[in-house]
Amino acid sequence: GIGYAVDGSERHIILACYLVAFAYWVGIAICASIWNAIFHASAARWMTVFRRVFESMGAAIPIFVLLFVPIVLGMPVLFPWVSPSNKMSHEELELLTHKALWLNVPGFLIRAAVYFLIWVVVNQLLRGWSLKQDQEGGLEPTRRMRRYGSGALPFLGLSITFASFDWLMSVDPFWYSTIFGAYYFAGSFVACIALLTVITVRSRNEQRQFGGLV
Numbered sequence: 001g002i003g004y005a006v007d008g009s010e011r012h013i014i015l016a017c018y019l020v021a022f023a024y025w026v027g028i029a030i031c032a033s034i035w036n037a038i039f040h041a042s043a044a045r046w047m048t049v050f051r052r053v054f055e056s057m058g059a060a061i062p063i064f065v066l067l068f069v070p071i072v073l074g075m076p077v078l079f080p081w082v083s084p085s086n087k088m089s090h091e092e093l094e095l096l097t098h099k100a101l102w103l104n105v106p107g108f109l110i111r112a113a114v115y116f117l118i119w120v121v122v123n124q125l126l127r128g129w130s131l132k133q134d135q136e137g138g139l140e141p142t143r144r145m146r147r148y149g150s151g152a153l154p155f156l157g158l159s160i161t162f163a164s165f166d167w168l169m170s171v172d173p174f175w176y177s178t179i180f181g182a183y184y185f186a187g188s189f190v191a192c193i194a195l196l197t198v199i200t201v202r203s204r205n206e207q208r209q210f211g212g213l214v
Contacts, residue, residue: 027188032057040149
């Protein structure tokens with residue numbers, strides 16, 4: 001797991017646990033936007049009753065921008081590549097130097113900003129057009145959502161993959177996996193469906209959501 005404590009410090013353990021929790025919940029919000037984009041790209045109709053739930057889950061993404069601040073402040077503690085220890089072997093230091101083109105603080109922060117920008121823009125546009133269609137009707141919002149949903153999917157898929165490399169896999173810069181992004185994506189996908197199930201069951205009697213079905 002992520003919560004290893006090489007120095008035994010409580011600060012490291014707390015930050016590591018926070019990082020795991022952050023990655024878990026932000027993954028759910030991102031996958032809600034991905035589900036929404038998939039539905040629009042495939043012109044699915046059956047998902048209409050769930051669309052508001054996915055849109056609301058994705059609308060929480062801006063909150064994670066603020067929740068990301070403790071991770072930024074704790075980077076020297078969480079990520080060994082930020083401040084390499086003199087206890088590292090020559091081979092390890094050489095490997096960090098080799099990876100420095102990607103594993104560096106400015107690059108980490110810039111990529112994080114790009115990830116959040118993609119996620120926020122995609123969800124806000126799809127949700128905005130969806131709300132506009134409810135208020136004004138017409139087919140134009142539907143056309144936009146279908147076109148935009150199709151175009152957004154590659155950016156959503158790539159951004160969540162690279163975010164998992166930056167935020168989770170780089171906790172141990174000496175380990176790598178070509179399938180780690182897929183594992184994180186799949187786990188977040190399943191967690192998103194699980195949360196959708198809980199929300200659906202809890203709100204099944206809501207007249208605005210499902211017509212008050214019992």
